[in-house]
Amino acid sequence: MNTSKRVLCIALALVLLASVFAFADNEESDYLDKDNYIKLGLYYGTTNYASSITINSDYGFNVYEESSGVLVNHIDDTSISFDLSDSDVSGYIYMSAAEDPDSRLITMKTDRDSSFKTYRDGIYLIFRNGFRVINYLTLEHYVWGIVNREMSSRNPEEALRAQAIAARTYALYIKNNSSSHSSMGFDLCSTTHCQVYGGVASENSVTTQACKDTEGLIMTYDGEAIYAVFSANSGGGYTMSVYDAWGIDMEKHPYLQSVEDPYTPEHRWETTYLFSELADRLKTKLGLDIGDIVKVEVSDTNSFGAVTGLLLTGTNGQKRIPRSQIMSTFNLKSTFFCIGNDGYNEITKAEATPEYTYVLTTNGVQQVASSLLYIYNGSTTSKMAITKANSYSMTNDVCTDGYCYMRGIGFGHGIGMSQNGAITMARDYGMTYDQILNFYYTDITIENYR
Numbered sequence: 001m002n003t004s005k006r007v008l009c010i011a012l013a014l015v016l017l018a019s020v021f022a023f024a025d026n027e028e029s030d031y032l033d034k035d036n037y038i039k040l041g042l043y044y045g046t047t048n049y050a051s052s053i054t055i056n057s058d059y060g061f062n063v064y065e066e067s068s069g070v071l072v073n074h075i076d077d078t079s080i081s082f083d084l085s086d087s088d089v090s091g092y093i094y095m096s097a098a099e100d101p102d103s104r105l106i107t108m109k110t111d112r113d114s115s116f117k118t119y120r121d122g123i124y125l126i127f128r129n130g131f132r133v134i135n136y137l138t139l140e141h142y143v144w145g146i147v148n149r150e151m152s153s154r155n156p157e158e159a160l161r162a163q164a165i166a167a168r169t170y171a172l173y174i175k176n177n178s179s180s181h182s183s184m185g186f187d188l189c190s191t192t193h194c195q196v197y198g199g200v201a202s203e204n205s206v207t208t209q210a211c212k213d214t215e216g217l218i219m220t221y222d223g224e225a226i227y228a229v230f231s232a233n234s235g236g237g238y239t240m241s242v243y244d245a246w247g248i249d250m251e252k253h254p255y256l257q258s259v260e261d262p263y264t265p266e267h268r269w270e271t272t273y274l275f276s277e278l279a280d281r282l283k284t285k286l287g288l289d290i291g292d293i294v295k296v297e298v299s300d301t302n303s304f305g306a307v308t309g310l311l312l313t314g315t316n317g318q319k320r321i322p323r324s325q326i327m328s329t330f331n332l333k334s335t336f337f338c339i340g341n342d343g344y345n346e347i348t349k350a351e352a353t354p355e356y357t358y359v360l361t362t363n364g365v366q367q368v369a370s371s372l373l374y375i376y377n378g379s380t381t382s383k384m385a386i387t388k389a390n391s392y393s394m395t396n397d398v399c400t401d402g403y404c405y406m407r408g409i410g411f412g413h414g415i416g417m418s419q420n421g422a423i424t425m426a427r428d429y430g431m432t433y434d435q436i437l438n439f440y441y442t443d444i445t446i447e448n449y450r
């Protein structure tokens with residue numbers, strides 16, 4: 001090798017080395033840290049896929065292979081369009097190439113949209129007959145779009161911070177534990193099935209600030225993100241345990257205990273259904289036909305009096321609707337309700353059983369803890385029923401008159417944080433987000449998930 005060739009080789013080697021270092025220098029863009037991202041399904045399924053798609057980013061795009069997370073291409077164009085002939089885009093993420101992660105915005109329009117919508121971070125495409133469109137965005141950016149939908153920005157900041165942590169924890173839990181959407185290639189959908197997400201349009205500067213104030217914080221139990229379910233209004237003076245409300249073993253979610261909730265304001269509701277409307281709902285929601293309905297009764301309740309079984313009798317059979325389907329089938333605000341005709345059903349705030357009961361014995365008056373008291377009726381012995389302070393009692397009647405009148409209390413499943421309660425705690429008691437979360441979720445730790 002002559003001298004000039006040797007110089008050329010060294011120069012070439014230096015250039016190569018420099019480019020390797022340049023790549024390593026900008027680690028964030030040559031390799032995607034997938035643990036930090038949520039895959040959010042926007043268009044998918046056998047009918048709801050896109051046939052054409054246009055994406056715009058002011059900074060061009062970095063293209064990553066999803067399976068490896070490796071950067072494979074950079075595109076300077078600020079607008080790209082795909083149609084059904086572009087099946088080779090399957091498995092790639094088109095990430096906005098903006099340097100500042102918070103400036104990574106992509107406007108997108110598919111043949112299913114009437115106008116462009118703005119999303120954060122990236123668009124991940126899977127081709128199966130058409131495009132499954134998945135928003136590939138950081139957990140933080142996802143939560144920015146969720147909190148404003150879950151709790152109005154007019155609420156106190158400590159309640160918004162509690163909401164931000166609950167929403168972040170819930171999303172991470174679903175990502176780590178749920179397989180509902182994994183066969184489709186994403187973690188969460190953007191509908192009520194998971195949490196409603198509408199892109200940048202659903203963000204608000206006040207609620208986003210609450211997310212930034214609590215960046216990365218989640219609730220854990222035994223080091224894992226908890227199943228951080230929450231509802232609008234616990235009702236009933238108590239939150240429900242995950243067992244009370246859904247019959248799920250407490251060992252699975254030991255932090256979802258029932259707690260006495262003096263903070264949640266009473267929220268009452270009422271509605272009336274004609275038997276024909278109930279029959280229609282059975283058909284459309286559950287695909288059940290039991291003929292004309294002749295009788296509706298509450299067949300099961302939990303220890304709080306909430307309905308865990310609703311029995312409908314029709315001319316062609318009987319159907320018991322289990323607790324998990326009652327609210328969705330009949331579009332009810334909660335399962336804490338009573339039914340009847342002509343107003344025979346009632347909700348009353350129960351008189352609490354005193355802690356001690358005084359019993360007259362042959363040795364005079366004795367004080368006995370009420371929880372230890374048994375009643376003997378001459379043939380059988382039973383434990384005395386204890387009514388807790390701040391609880392409600394329900395009087396149910398059987399509906400036979402062609403309609404069913406329902407009175408209820410609370411809004412939502414009543415498990416975990418009650419949003420109305422969190423707002424009261426922050427606004428009227430000056431409580432902080434960690435006090436709110438530790439009140440509603442038992443024995444949890446608040447820590448950064450990273």
Ligand SMILES: [Zn+2]
Pocket residue numbers: 180181188189190191193194195
């Ligand atoms: Zn979903």
